[in-house]
Amino acid sequence: TSLIEKYPPDMLSDLLNDYLENMIRIVFEHEGTIDRIVGDAVVAIFSAPVVQPDHAARALACALKMDAFSKVCSRRQQEQGIPLGRTRIGVNTGTVLIGNFGGQTMLDYRALGDAINTAARLETINAQLGTHICVSAHTVAQCAGFVGRPAGRLVLKGKTEVVASFEPLSMEEAASARTADYLAAYALMEAEIPEAKEAFRTLAAQYPEDPLAGYHAKRLAAGATGSRVVLEYK
Numbered sequence: 001t002s003l004i005e006k007y008p009p010d011m012l013s014d015l016l017n018d019y020l021e022n023m024i025r026i027v028f029e030h031e032g033t034i035d036r037i038v039g040d041a042v043v044a045i046f047s048a049p050v051v052q053p054d055h056a057a058r059a060l061a062c063a064l065k066m067d068a069f070s071k072v073c074s075r076r077q078q079e080q081g082i083p084l085g086r087t088r089i090g091v092n093t094g095t096v097l098i099g100n101f102g103g104q105t106m107l108d109y110r111a112l113g114d115a116i117n118t119a120a121r122l123e124t125i126n127a128q129l130g131t132h133i134c135v136s137a138h139t140v141a142q143c144a145g146f147v148g149r150p151a152g153r154l155v156l157k158g159k160t161e162v163v164a165s166f167e168p169l170s171m172e173e174a175a176s177a178r179t180a181d182y183l184a185a186y187a188l189m190e191a192e193i194p195e196a197k198e199a200f201r202t203l204a205a206q207y208p209e210d211p212l213a214g215y216h217a218k219r220l221a222a223g224a225t226g227s228r229v230v231l232e233y234k
Contacts, residue, residue: 003084015077015084016040022069030062035110041123045111048098056093056142060135063089064168067132086132090122092163093139118163121156125165125231130211137164147174150186151212155230162228167212178207189216190227196220 003012020037027034027044031052035043044062047055070087077084094115100107115138122134129151140146148168155162173179185203188196197220204210204217219229 003082007082015082019073022073023066026065026069027062029065030058032058032062036108045096045098048111049109056139057144059091059093060139060143060146060168063091063133063135070132088123088126089133090119090124090126090135091133091139092116092119092122092136093142094118118156118159121159122163122165125154125156128231129167129215131167133168135166135168137166140166147171149174149179149182149212150190150227152216152229153227155228157231178210181206182210182213185213185216186227189220189225192226196225 003015019040020042023042024034027042030046032044032046033048035045037043044059046052046059046062052058066087066089074084074086092115094113096111096113096115098109098111100109101112102108118136122136126132126134131151134151135146135148140148146166146168147170148166151165151167153162153164169179181203185196185199188199200213200217200220204214207213
């Protein structure tokens with residue numbers, strides 16, 4: 001929104017088309033299907049129309065490749081003075097309704113269902129958590145060797161059931177002291193042990209570059225307990 005307000009349409013058109021072209025290319029590299037493009041957002045689905053037994057792993061790999069590209073793209077644009085922000089990605093796995101929807105005049109092949117809505121919510125929740133990618137436990141359960149850390153047991157806006165979510169990490173990040181400290185603090189929080197508040201306060205002070213640690217430190221300082229997070233807005 002801020003870019004559209006500030007920069008001329010022809011420049012934004014070239015930037016957006018280049019960004020979308022690369023995102024679409026990454027989806028196709030992982031044999032995904034483009035459900036639709038909404039503004040600057042790309043919605044991709046896997047295991048449709050052709051069944052893919054490893055669809056969850058493909059979706060996760062696709063998300064990681066998208067994240068890597070978006071970071072390079074953002075840095076390149078910022079070096080040119082264009083404040084292109086971060087790309088947020090939500091990944092979820094579930095049963096959905098897939099087919100042609102619309103009317104006699106126009107049909108649109110797409111996926112509909114609660115799993116799609118959850119993926120969309122996970123995408124936006126990154127802005128609150130400070131993460132780039134938020135992956136549901138439904139996807140993680142189907143990705144052998146998943147490397148990451150728990151972000152929280154989220155009750156997403158408009159929903160009642162808890163969705164356990166995770167942030168993917170590189171092997172180097174997973175083996176770091178920061179991740180070990182985070183996991184220790186998270187275990188205290190999940191068990192609703194009072195020391196979790198101090199653990200996350202210390203963690204946030206020690207690793208100010210870790211927004212997820214800061215997020216939990218702030219909510220615990222405000223009186224919250226446990227890893228269950230009820231989100232009041234998208």
